[in-house]
Amino acid sequence: GQNIDQPTEMTATEGAIVQINCTYQTSGFNGLFWYQQHAGEAPTFLSYNVLDGLEEKGRFSSFLSRSKGYSYLLLKELQMKDSASYLCANMDNNYQLIWGAGTKLIIKP
Amino acid sequence: NAGVTQTPKFRVLKTGQSMTLLCAQDMNHEYMYWYRQDPGMGLRLIHYSVGEGTTAKGEVPDGYNVSRLKKQNFLLGLESAAPSQTSVYFCAGQEKETDTQYFGPGTRLTVL
Numbered sequence: 760g761q762n763i764d765q766p767t768e769m770t771a772t773e774g775a776i777v778q779i780n781c782t783y784q785t786s787g788f789n790g791l792f793w794y795q796q797h798a799g800e801a802p803t804f805l806s807y808n809v810l811d812g813l814e815e816k817g818r819f820s821s822f823l824s825r826s827k828g829y830s831y832l833l834l835k836e837l838q839m840k841d842s843a844s845y846l847c848a849n850m851d852n853n854y855q856l857i858w859g860a861g862t863k864l865i866i867k868p
Numbered sequence: 869n870a871g872v873t874q875t876p877k878f879r880v881l882k883t884g885q886s887m888t889l890l891c892a893q894d895m896n897h898e899y900m901y902w903y904r905q906d907p908g909m910g911l912r913l914i915h916y917s918v919g920e921g922t923t924a925k926g927e928v929p930d931g932y933n934v935s936r937l938k939k940q941n942f943l944l945g946l947e948s949a950a951p952s953q954t955s956v957y958f959c960a961g962q963e964k965e966t967d968t969q970y971f972g973p974g975t976r977l978t979v980l
Contacts, residue, residue, distance in 0.1 A: 790967055801958060801971035850967060858910030
């Protein structure tokens with residue numbers, strides 16, 4: 760079967776660093792995506808990894824290990840506006856995205 | 869550019885009623901998708917289209933139909949709404965070069 764696992768909820772402090780993990784078991788791999796979704800809004804694209812390693816984009820970085828079926832999203836210098844859900848998704852052999860349930864990130868002052 | 873838009877934003881239906889959700893995009897996307905999002909679950913694919921005039925079933929197609937008569941529009945229909953179809957519906961278009969999906973603002977549907 761196809762499965763994407765990520766923690767349901769995480770709490771972090773403003774200014775700190777947080778790592779959100781994602782493990783996947785899907786039929787094939789054609790890229791790992793991270794999206795941000797604020798409450799009541801649509802998901803918005805954050806990052807994409809297709810090769811192993813770290814992709815850095817400002818305060819956000821995403822890491823991929825294809826052999827381990829594992830990715831993480833690293834958020835640095837947390838701001839209150841980073842309070843949102845973070846969705847991990849894997850593109851399978853049919854070029855369809857398989858989505859995790861999302862990790863709700865709560866930022867405390 | 870408006871990107872991906874959806875109408876309506878909110879709707880309340882009674883069981884058995886029908887409705888059509890409209891998704892429009894001006895980003896020249898070939899691939900378009902309809903998802904539903906329910907609490908505690910990931911986005912689930914209802915139907916998708918890889919081009920004008922083509923549609924295909926996703927993970928949860930039962931109770932829904934779609935049409936893609938024009939490249940820029942992707943319609944989702946509910947023929948006889950059921951309370952289990954209460955959900956938030958998102959449309960997305962996919963950028964060919966990067967496989968990145970761009971979402972519309974969503975339609976919040978309640979079926980009583």
